[in-house]
Amino acid sequence: MNLVTASEEYNFTSFSNLPFYTKVNERLLDLAEVGKQRKIVDLGCGTGGITKLILERLQSAKDTVIYAVDHSTTALKAAAEEIGDRKDVAVNYVHSEVQNLTGAVKDKVDAVVYCNSIHYVPNKTELVDQIKDKLLPGGIFAFNTSFYEGSHPDDSLLFFRKWMMRSLRILKRDYGMTADKSAKVESRVQLKADDYIALVENAGFKVLVNDLNRVEVPHEGWHHISGFSDWIEGVMPGVPLDVGREALQKGLAQIWDEMNLKTIPRVWLSVSAAKA
């Protein structure tokens, strides 16, 4: 198994601390009523931003157990530092691929929360089956993503086209490099929102929340996401991270000014589904 050590410099922390992003995730947790359960898995927990939001919502911290699962050791370490020592609630940091959920978390749980990560997994059917097995009857599976076909509203497309073209031009002109499309990760092939709903329904879940929420993403959102390794590898495959980040951030600054932008919209999908 290839467990990942993410470079600290290119992690998700600066993006995940932005207020607009916190609101997006709070919306999922509140729609799914996360907080009343006793045993909760935070899948793909990253540096602990969602774990913190779950902790804030606990109706009774006593006897609550949270399993925070990620394959990045640096992300887990940052999460543990961020959350600190909590005497009243057990937070277990689990170093594992999400695809090994069955073996990684032995307990049956009341909720599995999976924020902004489901799009990474190539075999989603297999993972959703594991999540269902992991849940107690009545347990909920709550996830959100902004990586699906349709997450870019029409009025954001011109910005994206211009941003990518400009950044690729900067990459070539200033660094003498081009992106290698053949290096694009297969798992980034995107489903439609309806495909995600069908995925959970076909696994036998009852969908309780199916929410499409248009979010106005500010400049700093696009700026910080340009420093996240997964984003750089997705839009500039094969390009060294430091160079990709610089080209994307330079291109962004230029296009943002030229188009006189305040925000660019993106649509987040939030789903909550119950195990019968």
Ligand SMILES: C[S@@+](CC[C@H](N)C(=O)[O-])C[C@H]1O[C@@H](n2cnc3c(N)ncnc32)[C@H](O)[C@@H]1O
């Ligand atoms: C975009 S971040 C999301 C973090 C957090 N859930 C949030 O919503 O802010 C994705 C996280 O998923 C983790 N990840 C991606 N693929 C994974 C896999 N196959 N197994 C375990 N963790 C994975 C990455 O290490 C990263 O921490």
